[in-house]
Amino acid sequence: MKDYVTQIDGAYRITDSRVSLDSVVYAWRDGLSPESINENFPVLTLEEVYGAITFYLANRAEIDTYLSRSAAEFETTRQQNIEQLRQNKPQLYERLVAYKRQKATTTVVPEPVHQ
Numbered sequence: 001m002k003d004y005v006t007q008i009d010g011a012y013r014i015t016d017s018r019v020s021l022d023s024v025v026y027a028w029r030d031g032l033s034p035e036s037i038n039e040n041f042p043v044l045t046l047e048e049v050y051g052a053i054t055f056y057l058a059n060r061a062e063i064d065t066y067l068s069r070s071a072a073e074f075e076t077t078r079q080q081n082i083e084q085l086r087q088n089k090p091q092l093y094e095r096l097v098a099y100k101r102q103k104a105t106t107t108v109v110p111e112p113v114h115q
Contacts, residue, residue, distance in 0.1 A: 004048055004051025004052050005055040012066065014044055014048055014051075014052050017043050018043075019043060021055070021063070023041070024037055024041070024053065024056075025053075025056050026067075028053055034046060037049045
């Protein structure tokens with residue numbers, strides 16, 4: 001039997017690729033079909049995409065815990081980076097915050113389509 005998922009240094013990867021299981025699972029959870037996931041990750045075969053989804057379903061509790069832990073670690077690191085930027089480069093930090101506020105309040109009106 002072929003192994004579709006390998007754990008390397010604490011991260012799950014699709015065997016013989018650099019594609020993370022996370023990427024496939026999040027895409028599938030977002031409603032993408034295996035065929036669409038395969039189009040987004042052309043390095044994977046359709047069989048490997050189905051194998052990754054099957055692995056996830058067979059190990060759902062473990063993988064969901066892994067994904068939650070990874071998301072929490074990412075958020076902690078993101079917050080630390082923001083604080084470090086705020087302390088070490090306050091002018092850049094303020095410019096980025098101002099840009100983000102401006103972007104959030106600016107409504108983009110699509111141009112009409114001429115036929």
